[in-house]
Amino acid sequence: MKTAxxxxxxxxxxxxxxxxxxxxxxxxxxxxxxxxxxDLCLAEPADRGAAEPAIVCVVEVDDGLAVxxxxxxxxxxxxxCDTHLLAPAAETxxxxxxxxxxxxxxxxWWFQVxxxxxxxxxxxxxxxxxxxxxxxxxxxxxxxxxxxxxxRDPRRExxxxxxxxxxxxxxxxxxxxxxxxxxxxxxVDPLLLIGLPGGSDGARAARLAAVAxxxxxxxxxxxxxxxxxxxxxxxxxxxxxxxxxxxQALRPCLEQALAAPLAAGTAVEFEPPRAPGAAWAEDALxxxxxxxxxxxxxxxxxxxxxxxxxxxxxxxPAAAVARRGAAALQLIRHTLEVSP
Amino acid sequence: xxxxxLVDEYRRVGIGPRIxxxxxxxxRAVARGYDPAVYAGCASWDDGLDDLVQEFGLEVLVGQGxxxxxxxxxxxxxHFRRLLARQVRYLLARRRRRTIVDNLIDRAHRLANAPxxxxxxxxxxxxxxxxxxxxxxxxxxxxxxxxxxxxxAEVPTIRAEPALRAPVVYSEASLRTILAEVAAAAPCAVxxxxxDRVFGLLLTSWLPSFLKEAEATVANAxxxxxxxxxxxxxxxxxxxxxxxxxxxxxxxxxxxxEGLSDDGVAGxxxxxxxxxxxRKQEAMARLEPGLAGLAPxxxxxxxxRLGVQLGASEGGTREDS
Numbered sequence: 005m006k007t008a009x010x011x012x013x014x015x016x017x018x019x020x021x022x023x024x025x026x027x028x029x030x031x032x033x034x035x036x037x038x039x040x041x042x043d044l045c046l047a048e049p050a051d052r053g054a055a056e057p058a059i060v061c062v063v064e065v066d067d068g069l070a071v072x073x074x075x076x077x078x079x080x081x082x083x084x085c086d087t088h089l090l091a092p093a094a095e096t097x098x099x100x101x102x103x104x105x106x107x108x109x110x111x112x113w114w115f116q117v118x119x120x121x122x123x124x125x126x127x128x129x130x131x132x133x134x135x136x137x138x139x140x141x142x143x144x145x146x147x148x149x150x151x152x153x154x155x156r157d158p159r160r161e162x163x164x165x166x167x168x169x170x171x172x173x174x175x176x177x178x179x180x181x182x183x184x185x186x187x188x189x190x191x192v193d194p195l196l197l198i199g200l201p202g203g204s205d206g207a208r209a210a211r212l213a214a215v216a217x218x219x220x221x222x223x224x225x226x227x228x229x230x231x232x233x234x235x236x237x238x239x240x241x242x243x244x245x246x247x248x249x250x251x252q253a254l255r256p257c258l259e260q261a262l263a264a265p266l267a268a269g270t271a272v273e274f275e276p277p278r279a280p281g282a283a284w285a286e287d288a289l290x291x292x293x294x295x296x297x298x299x300x301x302x303x304x305x306x307x308x309x310x311x312x313x314x315x316x317x318x319x320x321p322a323a324a325v326a327r328r329g330a331a332a333l334q335l336i337r338h339t340l341e342v343s344p
Numbered sequence: 345x346x347x348x349x350l351v352d353e354y355r356r357v358g359i360g361p362r363i364x365x366x367x368x369x370x371x372r373a374v375a376r377g378y379d380p381a382v383y384a385g386c387a388s389w390d391d392g393l394d395d396l397v398q399e400f401g402l403e404v405l406v407g408q409g410x411x412x413x414x415x416x417x418x419x420x421x422x423h424f425r426r427l428l429a430r431q432v433r434y435l436l437a438r439r440r441r442r443t444i445v446d447n448l449i450d451r452a453h454r455l456a457n458a459p460x461x462x463x464x465x466x467x468x469x470x471x472x473x474x475x476x477x478x479x480x481x482x483x484x485x486x487x488x489x490x491x492x493x494x495x496x497a498e499v500p501t502i503r504a505e506p507a508l509r510a511p512v513v514y515s516e517a518s519l520r521t522i523l524a525e526v527a528a529a530a531p532c533a534v535x536x537x538x539x540d541r542v543f544g545l546l547l548t549s550w551l552p553s554f555l556k557e558a559e560a561t562v563a564n565a566x567x568x569x570x571x572x573x574x575x576x577x578x579x580x581x582x583x584x585x586x587x588x589x590x591x592x593x594x595x596x597x598x599x600x601x602e603g604l605s606d607d608g609v610a611g612x613x614x615x616x617x618x619x620x621x622x623r624k625q626e627a628m629a630r631l632e633p634g635l636a637g638l639a640p641x642x643x644x645x646x647x648x649r650l651g652v653q654l655g656a657s658e659g660g661t662r663e664d665s
Binding site for chain 2: 053057093099101121147151162
């Protein structure tokens, strides 16, 4: 930081000196890692611009669904009531104090809380988690604000506004979660069908059989259309030993792929990036993600393999993200297990 | 002005001319809706505005980290201004609470000088306890202050007129009860600073009340259906447009807002039609950047406000071409 221009009033110089002395907030775009209980994050709407971001504190993490349960936080600590846990700046590493609501919680996809800005200390994280579960009585005396006792306490109205603010961020995830993990569409990574490097025909046949097994148990499945043609090719080269279940699952995709021209403008960015591979496979996955996004999906399961992705840093979340414009699709990565 | 420009300045220097300009505009616009006698202790905001800007900059934006917060969550320039406007309102509400708490502490000092209390120390460094109670050295902890305040939350209060600068809040009996409870709960003598924290907490529910009262005083709120932040935006946009216009442009703008044709404006001002057309274009060039990015209802409100301001400032002078 440079110093302010000399024409500014003297107090601005003092303000900037204090700004330079504090620990700045972590910038966006830090390393990807799975959220943890106690994380303080900037929650973004599922579709960028659809709602105002807000600070939340993670109180539960579901690795299977790649969602968190998070409590709404606000810097307006003067208005805290006994349902709020107070988190002073000195304890969180943030430049502002927070009050975290133990009774305004909601579910968010991991990609919505990817920007972590601080952490609660272990004791406060445990108090908050307990208060979210069993009520504000679980907060130690003196850790929260003053109770709302009067029926006309204006803080009741402020709470209604906070509730609406949180709902705008969580509603997409809450709706999608209603059916649980199995209700989420299962997308097959096209690379599983043919594109993985190495492996004998036998290994490929075993892999395809495993894919078939997953497809037959999924409530909703999607094999990217362009991949179908490649599988047919594999079917032919393997001497027609393709699993009949897989063929049954692939046939509609193939018909669809043959009947409709490829969609144009399906530019999708993956986080983490995909490993270099066959262009047709990337196009096929991008096309499917774009179609799912257009249909309103924001989270799906993706049957995939570690080799299909770059990165693989320790602590990296199991869920990848496909972004197209302002919209994001969470890909809950399930590694295909092949019986030897 | 875009949010990116403000973020860039914030990252390079902290508060620079752009952010300071925004702060001044927003503070001026928000303060306009509050009585300067109640919220600044002066007759006019002309005398109290610089102090308010400085207090807001040093105590709120930097001291309380609200500039960092606004830079973190703002999605665009208007959102940034709304966040700052909200914090200005909170600051004004806290100023009012400060006045009330100071008043309560003065009354507490008088009460503590008589049984059942024992006053210790001199006027500038006083503390008190209960008669006959042995006290330890030290201060009342934050947690203890919160605990005792929570117990006292239901002590009855006296609601006051919004225009009253420092309402009494507690009757003498209620205040005596509070002092006794705090002294009984504290292992140490209770200092004025300890009472300050307890009273501040006890007035938690008053803070939003002050905000609501002040909102009700902001002119035209019911007519436009806009909240205080939106009215602040309307006010500051209007002033920015007016400050960017020459007298000649203002005259043209006023008559166009009144619905006159270019010929009508030319006739009213005694100018040629091409001159009016040229000035209209120049005036529009000053109007459009101010309106860009505003929601339609805010644009209409700005035009309404411009009409009012231009009408009020119209001196009836004509200009020769």
